[in-house]
Amino acid sequence: METEAKDAKVDLEKRLKELGHLLEDSRNKVKVLEAYSKSQKESWNKKELIFQSLAEFQFGALQELRLSSECIKREILKAQKSYSEEFNCLGLKFKKLSVESENYHLVIAENRKLFNELQDLKGNIRVYCRVRPLLSGQAEKRTTIEHIGENGELVVGNPSKQGKDGNRLFRFNKVYGPNATQGEVFSDTQPLIRCVLDGYNVCIFAYGQTGSGKTYTMTGPNGATEEEWGVNYRALNDLFNISQNRSSSFMYEVGVQIIQYSQTFVSLDLHTLGIKTVSQENGLAVPDASMYPVRSTSDVIELMNIGLNNRAVSATALNERSSRSHSVVSIHVRGKDLHTGTTSQGNLHLVDLAGSERVDRSEVTGDRLREAQHINKSLSALGDVIFALAQKSSHVPYRNSKLTQLLQTSLGGQAKTLMFVQLNPDVSSYSETVSTLKFAERVSGVELGAARSSKEGNIKELMEQVASLKDTISKKDGEIEQLQLLKDLKMHILSVDDFKQQSRFLKRSKYSGGDINQDAEISEYGDGDREDRLSDFSDGCVSLGTEPDILTDEGTKPLEKSEKNKVLSRSIRKLGETTSSVSRSLPRTPSIRKTAATNSISVKPPRRWQ
Numbered sequence: 001m002e003t004e005a006k007d008a009k010v011d012l013e014k015r016l017k018e019l020g021h022l023l024e025d026s027r028n029k030v031k032v033l034e035a036y037s038k039s040q041k042e043s044w045n046k047k048e049l050i051f052q053s054l055a056e057f058q059f060g061a062l063q064e065l066r067l068s069s070e071c072i073k074r075e076i077l078k079a080q081k082s083y084s085e086e087f088n089c090l091g092l093k094f095k096k097l098s099v100e101s102e103n104y105h106l107v108i109a110e111n112r113k114l115f116n117e118l119q120d121l122k123g124n125i126r127v128y129c130r131v132r133p134l135l136s137g138q139a140e141k142r143t144t145i146e147h148i149g150e151n152g153e154l155v156v157g158n159p160s161k162q163g164k165d166g167n168r169l170f171r172f173n174k175v176y177g178p179n180a181t182q183g184e185v186f187s188d189t190q191p192l193i194r195c196v197l198d199g200y201n202v203c204i205f206a207y208g209q210t211g212s213g214k215t216y217t218m219t220g221p222n223g224a225t226e227e228e229w230g231v232n233y234r235a236l237n238d239l240f241n242i243s244q245n246r247s248s249s250f251m252y253e254v255g256v257q258i259i260q261y262s263q264t265f266v267s268l269d270l271h272t273l274g275i276k277t278v279s280q281e282n283g284l285a286v287p288d289a290s291m292y293p294v295r296s297t298s299d300v301i302e303l304m305n306i307g308l309n310n311r312a313v314s315a316t317a318l319n320e321r322s323s324r325s326h327s328v329v330s331i332h333v334r335g336k337d338l339h340t341g342t343t344s345q346g347n348l349h350l351v352d353l354a355g356s357e358r359v360d361r362s363e364v365t366g367d368r369l370r371e372a373q374h375i376n377k378s379l380s381a382l383g384d385v386i387f388a389l390a391q392k393s394s395h396v397p398y399r400n401s402k403l404t405q406l407l408q409t410s411l412g413g414q415a416k417t418l419m420f421v422q423l424n425p426d427v428s429s430y431s432e433t434v435s436t437l438k439f440a441e442r443v444s445g446v447e448l449g450a451a452r453s454s455k456e457g458n459i460k461e462l463m464e465q466v467a468s469l470k471d472t473i474s475k476k477d478g479e480i481e482q483l484q485l486l487k488d489l490k491m492h493i494l495s496v497d498d499f500k501q502q503s504r505f506l507k508r509s510k511y512s513g514g515d516i517n518q519d520a521e522i523s524e525y526g527d528g529d530r531e532d533r534l535s536d537f538s539d540g541c542v543s544l545g546t547e548p549d550i551l552t553d554e555g556t557k558p559l560e561k562s563e564k565n566k567v568l569s570r571s572i573r574k575l576g577e578t579t580s581s582v583s584r585s586l587p588r589t590p591s592i593r594k595t596a597a598t599n600s601i602s603v604k605p606p607r608r609w610q
């Protein structure tokens with residue numbers, strides 16, 4: 001038992017020791033845990049502080065946000081208010097605009113008419129003279145041109161006579177010196193292009209000795225840049241640009257015809273002249289006389305280039321690239337007014353004539369000589385045709401020729417014609433220069449007789465026309481004022497209608513215990529006053545669009561129909577007087593007639609042209 005007790009004691013001591021170790025371990029663990037929890041606590045405290053400051057910061061930011069959102073709300077309300085005010089204002093302006101736009105088309109039509117009249121006043125044949133510069137090979141030579149005036153004067157000096165005795169003065173509508181650019185030359189032609197779109201025929205010729213710059217003026221130099229473009233390209237560009245700008249009110253169809261009068265035609269008699277194209281003669285792929293629909297300048301240029309490349313050209317001693325044929329580019333424009341449905345047809349003919357030449361100087365022989373003689377013959381025939389037509393002679397030579405027919409349309413009163421007279425300033429060309437100028441002087445002299453008399457001799461007639469134009473403008477102003485008044489009346493009547501309704505409502509509310517002051521306020525606008533104002537308007541005006549009731553002194557009851565009609569007819573009569581006096585005072589203009597069979601429009605020229 002003692003042994004057992006000893007063993008048990010040893011066991012117990014052993015266990016005690018183990019327990020002591022365990023206790024020690026636990027104490028250590030407790031210490032570690034305490035340290036850990038302390039550090040955790042510290043970190044939590046730190047985090048708490050951070051959160052707190054963050055929360056404070058966010059709270060502050062929130063406050064700021066709230067303030068700014070209130071500010072924004074206020075701003076939005078303000079903006080909304082100002083928007084609605086602006087919308088109201090815009091609405092009013094829009095109303096005004098819509099009224100004005102109704103008159104816009106009338107004003108545009110009037111403007112077009114006045115523009116064409118202005119062109120008429122300038123005469124239906126204009127002759128512009130262009131002196132080309134001396135070319136590099138001619139730089140040493142002397143010029144025959146002594147003076148170019150601002151108003152179309154040109155003085156040419158005879159190189160074989162000394163001093164002023166050899167000088168000769170010519171007068172044209174305009175003379176361009178050697179430094180004139182292609183753009184400057186076109187600027188005076190430009191107004192005529194608009195006429196084509198307004199249904200007129202316009203014919204632009206270039207005439208002059210070989211090598212004097214006809215092709216340069218009409219087309220430009222070979223491979224021309226946009227700056228160097230001649231009248232043809234610029235005219236087409238303008239034509240398409242203007243038609244594009246008018247596309248909201250007009251629809252245009254443009255067709256092009258290119259006719260090359262080849263050199264052989266002159267050997268046929270001009271009597272039997274048919275349109276012969278190079279293609280028909282040489283089997284080349286060039287446009288014939290049929291019409292090609294086109295949509296843009298480049299379409300036309302493409303066609304013209306094909307024509308140009310195949311134009312009969314050859315070198316003479318005077319021009320290394322001389323045109324041996326007449327070239328006519330005809331642009332046919334059919335327009336339709338989208339508002340009225342009326343149609344019009346205008347044509348633009350661009351004619352580059354073959355150069356005239358003195359056979360001995362151009363050193364041509366054989367076939368070329370025959371050709372030159374034919375060209376000269378055809379140009380002198382052209383002169384005869386122009387004079388016969390311009391002088392309204394009953395005997396027009398070469399009546400059946402296409403060129404004569406073209407000229408007939410151009411000079412016969414329905415068209416505006418422009419002739420570029422080209423000059424080579426070189427002294428050796430003096431005699432050709434003088435004969436060209438004499439030809440041009442005859443052309444401008446014959447037909448411009450009328451135009452010039454309106455410019456110089458008949459200043460009185462011109463003054464009268466200007467005065468009547470001014471009169472028309474002031475009448476138009478009056479009309480606009482009337483229209484404005486009508487608009488005001490309409491607005492006024494609408495507000496009176498509102499007022500009527502309001503008044504009825506308030507009267508009703510008076511009996512049902514409405515505000516007496518309000519009624520007193522209403523009666524201040526008394527019916528008599530309203531009637532006065534209305535009768536002021538109804539005397540001078542007629543209603544636009546929907547017809548408002550015309551009020552009697554009861555204010556609410558419309559006038560009897562007959563009475564109303566009386567007021568209206570009085571107003572219409574008054575307005576009619578204004579418009580008829582406007583139309584009476586309008587100067588003579590081409591009248592547009594609708595032909596029943598074709599439903600197309602023919603433009604009757606003013607009498608001065610016939």
Ligand SMILES: Nc1ncnc2c1ncn2[C@@H]1O[C@H](COP(=O)(O)OP(=O)(O)OP(=O)(O)O)[C@@H](O)[C@H]1O
Nearest residue numbers: 132210211212213214215216221319322323354355
């Ligand atoms: N205003 C100008 N500025 C510069 N060069 C010009 C001008 N006018 C003509 N020329 C030049 O003069 C030469 C002859 O011009 P162009 O071929 O146009 O004459 P043309 O009258 O058409 O001749 P033709 O009747 O023989 O065809 C060309 O080399 C052309 O480039």
